[in-house]
Amino acid sequence: MNATQPSRSPAPASYELARIRADFPILAEPVRGGRLAYLDNAATTQKPESVLRALDDYYRHRNSNVHRAVHDLAERATIAYEGARDRIAAFFGVAREEIVFTRGATEGINLVAYAFLLPRLKPGDEILLTELEHHSNIVPWQLVAARAGARVVAARIEDDGRLDLEDWRAKLTPRTRLVAFAHVSNTLGTVNPVVAMVREVQARGLPVLIDGAQAVAHLPLDLRALGADFYAFSAHKLYGPTGFGVLYAKRERLEAMEPWHGGGDMIRSVSFEGSTWNEVPYKFEAGTPHIAGAIGLAAALDYVAGIGLENIEAHEHRLLEEATARLASVPGLRLIGTAPGKAGILSFVMDCAHPQDIGAALDQQGVAVRTGHHCTMPLMQRFGVPATVRASLALYNGSDDLEQLERALHKTRRLFA
Numbered sequence: 001m002n003a004t005q006p007s008r009s010p011a012p013a014s015y016e017l018a019r020i021r022a023d024f025p026i027l028a029e030p031v032r033g034g035r036l037a038y039l040d041n042a043a044t045t046q047k048p049e050s051v052l053r054a055l056d057d058y059y060r061h062r063n064s065n066v067h068r069a070v071h072d073l074a075e076r077a078t079i080a081y082e083g084a085r086d087r088i089a090a091f092f093g094v095a096r097e098e099i100v101f102t103r104g105a106t107e108g109i110n111l112v113a114y115a116f117l118l119p120r121l122k123p124g125d126e127i128l129l130t131e132l133e134h135h136s137n138i139v140p141w142q143l144v145a146a147r148a149g150a151r152v153v154a155a156r157i158e159d160d161g162r163l164d165l166e167d168w169r170a171k172l173t174p175r176t177r178l179v180a181f182a183h184v185s186n187t188l189g190t191v192n193p194v195v196a197m198v199r200e201v202q203a204r205g206l207p208v209l210i211d212g213a214q215a216v217a218h219l220p221l222d223l224r225a226l227g228a229d230f231y232a233f234s235a236h237k238l239y240g241p242t243g244f245g246v247l248y249a250k251r252e253r254l255e256a257m258e259p260w261h262g263g264g265d266m267i268r269s270v271s272f273e274g275s276t277w278n279e280v281p282y283k284f285e286a287g288t289p290h291i292a293g294a295i296g297l298a299a300a301l302d303y304v305a306g307i308g309l310e311n312i313e314a315h316e317h318r319l320l321e322e323a324t325a326r327l328a329s330v331p332g333l334r335l336i337g338t339a340p341g342k343a344g345i346l347s348f349v350m351d352c353a354h355p356q357d358i359g360a361a362l363d364q365q366g367v368a369v370r371t372g373h374h375c376t377m378p379l380m381q382r383f384g385v386p387a388t389v390r391a392s393l394a395l396y397n398g399s400d401d402l403e404q405l406e407r408a409l410h411k412t413r414r415l416f417a
């Protein structure tokens with residue numbers, strides 16, 4: 001039985017927002033006694049009925065531990081779990097052996113830092129990042145750099161939020177051992193020119209990791225064609241469950257790496273004299289995995305495939321233009337991050353109040369946004385702000401959400417003026 005079949009949604013003929021929205025029960029949840037405008041999608045996305053059903057179906061009808069056991073339920077769980085790996089690999093155009101299941105983008109990046117980079121890192125080596133990285137794509141590299149006497153270097157960001165490619169190239173030196181950057185910035189919405197960047201890094205014979213946490217739900221992605229050595233993302237930002245994610249890695253990279261975590265499933269044989277390792281990707285999947293997480297992500301991919309990522313991208317782009325115009329109508333509001341071709345993330349500050357107070361006032365009006373540094377403290381420093389308010393879009397947002405945001409911002413301004 002194919003694990004992903006129960007969750008498959010028929011493709012809509014065109015972008016049917018009302019129908020799409022009806023797939024997400026939580027969007028009808030009243031908040032503060034009124035309508036919810038959920039604009040915190042960069043933090044996490046809501047889950048469609050089909051994902052909820054896939055999770056429920058798994059626990060009701062297939063729950064068991066995967067691999068090894070011979071009984072019927074264990075076989076059902078294993079088929080569903082490994083079927084999910086097939087589905088995920090096919091969705092991104094890569095081989096199943098290249099899909100390592102993780103707890104999320106953060107764990108995927110740590111895996112590469114510790115299992116791939118650390119053993120190859122020497123004193124004086126450099127890891128090239130950019131100023132717009134999430135802490136998850138900074139701190140793991142700092143940790144391994146400190147152990148090896150290496151250091152982290154970050155390329156500049158322009159005033160509009162674009163990566164300064166000249167600076168990035170200048171910092172790509174003979175000391176560079178690995179290059180890592182976000183596909184899409186979670187704070188600015190900047191979409192990096194990843195195809196060209198991967199080619200440039202690989203032309204120097206260097207490995208490249210892309211943090212895809214903010215990209216996978218918003219634009220079509222063929223990982224084989226992109227050709228990065230490593231690409232990490234989380235299921236929960238892609239309409240799937242929390243606590244689950246994927247590290248894509250080229251097979252030859254995985255084969256050349258030693259395990260990171262030890263435990264069940266990642267071994268071929270164990271004795272007190274020494275142990276040998278399972279084949280890839282299992283070599284990197286120690287312990288009982290998040291079985292429902294994999295099944296939930298496969299269901300989420302079926303869901304977005306049913307709508308079409310091209311359609312989602314076009315819808316969100318139209319919404320971003322509308323949102324930008326609406327925010328421009330609010331006096332004293334300054335957008336941070338205006339790079340051409342950016343994704344549906346709007347970070348801003350207002351001259352009347354601190355972002356935290358604006359966020360709280362918006363919440364009172366049913367608008368869910370995020371405030372703070374968004375785990376990008378170096379970027380806050382770069383733009384000279386302690387925090388921003390961030391509204392971030394998803395496939396189920398519409399003009400009504402943006403109108404609610406705009407109205408709430410005007411009211412908030414009057415409140416603090």
Ligand code: PMP
Pocket residue numbers: 042043103104105106107134136137182184185186211213214234375
């Ligand atoms: N990178 C980026 C760009 C992100 O936006 C996030 C989540 N905010 C992460 C990494 C980390 O994702 P997770 O917490 O799901 O591991």
